Amino acid sequence: MTEQPGKPRRGCFFYGCIGSVILLLLVMGALLLGWHYVKKMVNRYTETQPVKLPTVQMPQAEVEKLTRRFDAFQAAVREQRPVEPLTLSADDINVLIANGRQGSALQGKLHVSLDGDQLKGEVSVPLQEVGLSMFKGRYFNGSATFDLSFNNGVLGVSARTLSVRQQPVPEVYMQKVRRENLAASITNEPRAMAVLQGLEDIRVSNGKLVIVPKEKK
Secondary structure, rough: OOOOOOOOOOHHHHHHHHHHHHHHHHHHHHHHHHHHHHHHHHHHHHHOOOOOOOOOOOHHHHHHHHHHHHHHHHHHHHHOOOOEEEEEOOOHHHHHHHHOOOOHOOOOOEEEEOOOEEEEEEEEEEEEOOOHHHHOEEEEEEEEEEEEEEEEEEEEEEEEEEEEOEOOOOOOHHHHHHHOOOHHHHHHHHHHHHHHHHEEEEEEEEEEEEEEEOOOO
């Protein structure tokens, strides 16, 4: 969820999930084949330049209206006030990424799409920003499809598919990746947890992200 202004970091759970995928793939490669193979993996699955991702154009008045709606929903959930479910389109999410408080950290690095009940994303991530400083100057440019779940305040995100340079990541890696909750680290973010604990459900349905608050008695 939205954080206070500050040093850009992996505040968005989707961006954090991508970082977790990359780290997990490299660690698995090291365990299976040795660290010398990791360098080959990096050369194969990363590039020396970022790619330009799609952008969404929205009138400034609509951007401000969307931002107010998003902020008002979060405030109501944190303060345990009644509020209607929040429904966001893929364009809404991308505009919030580009214009919200985390824009400086995520702009140009993440583009979200929603297809039926699936959350998808195109990313262009500097490896240095996901904890791999040894690979400074390399970029992970790829796409992913995620399954989203929510149960008792716990957000679950698992990668269904992951492709780099239009080639799927080998199944030997994906079998392990699919079993990981890539959003587990969000439990360490107090502001995000304050919102999650006030929610009944988070789901992707009919190409929309639907965030349902708990009913207030």
